[in-house]
Amino acid sequence: MTITEETHKPHLHITETCPECKSNNLVHDYDTGETICADCGLVLFEQMIDKGPEWRAFTMQEKASRSRVGSPSTYSVHDKGLSTTISQIDRDAYGRKLSFATRLQMWRLRKWQIRSRVHSSIDRNLAQAMSELDRLTSKVNVSPALKERAALIYRKALDKGLVRGRSINAIVAAALYAACRGNGTLDPAGNN
Numbered sequence: 707m708t709i710t711e712e713t714h715k716p717h718l719h720i721t722e723t724c725p726e727c728k729s730n731n732l733v734h735d736y737d738t739g740e741t742i743c744a745d746c747g748l749v750l751f752e753q754m755i756d757k758g759p760e761w762r763a764f765t766m767q768e769k770a771s772r773s774r775v776g777s778p779s780t781y782s783v784h785d786k787g788l789s790t791t792i793s794q795i796d797r798d799a800y801g802r803k804l805s806f807a808t809r810l811q812m813w814r815l816r817k818w819q820i821r822s823r824v825h826s827s828i829d830r831n832l833a834q835a836m837s838e839l840d841r842l843t844s845k846v847n848v849s850p851a852l853k854e855r856a857a858l859i860y861r862k863a864l865d866k867g868l869v870r871g872r873s874i875n876a877i878v879a880a881a882l883y884a885a886c887r888g889n890g891t892l893d894p895a896g897n898n
Contacts (some may be wrong), residue, residue, distance in 0.1 A: 724748055781857035782839060782850075784832035792816045828864065831874060835860055838878045848886065856885035 723730055724743035731744040741751040779786045792815055796804045804812065836857065843853045859881040863869055869877050 724750065780854060781861060782836055782853050784829060784836045792819050831864065831869065832861070835864075835869075835874050835878050838875055839882065842878060842882055846882075848882070848891070852882075852885050852889055852891065855889065856882040859884050 722732070724732065724746060726748045727743065727746040729743055729745040732750065733742045733744050734740075735742060739752060740749050742749050792812060794816075796809050796812070798804060839853065839857055839860065843856070848856075856878075860869075860878055863877060863881065
């Protein structure tokens with residue numbers, strides 16, 4: 707590796723020997739995020755991130771079928787897009803019809819999942835506000851980044867208690883307007 711390659715990868719640790727005892731017996735502990743010399747006990751690196759998968763695959767077919775999927779968290783969804791939704795389809799992963807007892811259990815789980823998602827007044831407020839933000843942003847055709855900014859502004863207003871006693875629709879519109887003004891999308895003279 708040349709000097710230029712090494713400078714372009716400052717976070718990549720390629721040390722294979724301990725600088726203290728010159729041993730090659732290094733242990734990578736991904737649970738603690740450390741690389742330790744097994745001979746002298748020197749901690750060479752801390753806070754390593756294990757970017758590997760959380761599952762194991764024993765065949766190439768298993769490896770190809772498993773992947774990390776899911777949408778990233780977003781401010782423009784009331785629960786930041788991190789909740790789970792139980793499907794209305796009464797079939798299992800293989801397409802087989804569920805038994806009556808399992809369908810009943812899924813119905814109860816679905817009901818409680820819906821109740822727990824918006825259990826407080828703040829959650830209900832956010833759910834209504836984010837659906838209104840979706841409606842407004844689709845009408846005025848703004849970018850997803852601008853929509854995220856408006857959602858963040860609304861959330862900050864909600865945290866500071868500025869929404870209480872005011873129309874959710876009006877505060878959402880004001881948050882979208884503030885995001886557009888902050889981004890330079892709107893002309894202060896009103897020419898846009």
